Amino acid sequence: MSRKKLVRFKENEANPNVVQEGKEIFEKIKGNWNKLQFQNDNPIVVELACGRGEFTVGLARVYPNQNFIGVDIKGSRIWKGSSTATAEGIQNVSFLRTQIELLERFFEKGEISELWITFPDPFPRDGDEKRRLTSPRFLEMYKPMLKDGGTVHFKTDNTGLFDYSLELFQSREDVDLLGHTHDFYQSEWKDDHFGIQTRYEKMFSEKGEKIKYLKFKFKG
Template identity: 85%
Template sequence: MSRKKLVRFKQNEENPNVVQDGKPIFETIKGNWNTQQFQNEHPIVVELACGRGEFTVGLARQFSDQNFIGVDIKGSRIWKGSSTATAEGIHNVAFLRTQIELLDRFFAEDEIAELWITFPDPFPRDGDEKRRLTSPRFLEMYKPLLKSEGILHFKTDNTDLFNYSLELFQSRTDIEVLGFTHDFYQSEWKDDHFGIQTRYEKMFSEKGEKIKYLKCRFI
């Protein structure tokens, strides 16, 4: 492991806005994010596969009356968002280092107000369907965690993943699709991300890839 990564992992251990294995809060945070991490009762917005945390931190900058949590397993990526938030004095943001398939170990029923899935790995092979963050397996996990009327947002550059997800969502009787587009920046929903672009989104857009987006809620 490189020295740079070791330094970043050490900073993650010390930074209170990172919740990860080895910290006492890691075992007790489920159902207690408002009291133990944020010390307020503001709504909780979660971004899955947050990477470097640009979107999570960007939302936190704009909405001081909400709490934002980025989830990723890569500590060196989380370090970037954590360090940015610390340097800017942004206190309504945190990062959870864990595998997303374990999400229900860290959030209680009705604890999440909004959920963002932004540019996840498409896992294109049929045998990898269960690994897609929009697959039935994951939807069943998200459903109880989201509050009633809670919104699930999904953005991707991958057409096959988007079409798979849209078809799946529309086929379910417990999901209401509130809107979707195959060209986000030419749609009526282009302001739903509040002008925040991640490094990867910019890269995809510059290559001419159209960004796909949908939002839905569980009934």
């Protein structure tokens, strides 16, 4: 392991905006994000596969009266968002270091108000469908964590993953599809995201890839 990573991991251990294994709060956080981590009753917004946390931190800047949690397993990536939030004094941001498959261990029923799935690994092989973050397996996990009427947002550059997800959502009786586009930056929702982009989004956009976006909520 490189010295740089070791330094970053050490800083994650010390930074209170990172919730990870080895910290006392890690085992107590489920159902207690507002009480133990944020010390307020503001709505909780979660970004999955947050990477370096550009989107999580960007949303937190725009919405100071909401709490934002970025989830990723890579500690060296989380370090970037964590450090940025600390340097800017942003108090409504936290990062959870865990595998997304274990998400239900950390969020109680109805604890999340809004969920973002941003540029996840597409897992294009048919045999890897269950690993896609928009697959039925994951939808069943997200559903109870969301408050009634809570919105799920999905952004990707990958046409195959987007079309797979769109077809799946349209076929489910418990999903209310609120809108979708194959060209986000030419859509009516472009300004709603305040120009916030992840590293991958910038990279794909610069290559000429169209960004796909949809949003939905689960029916009660």
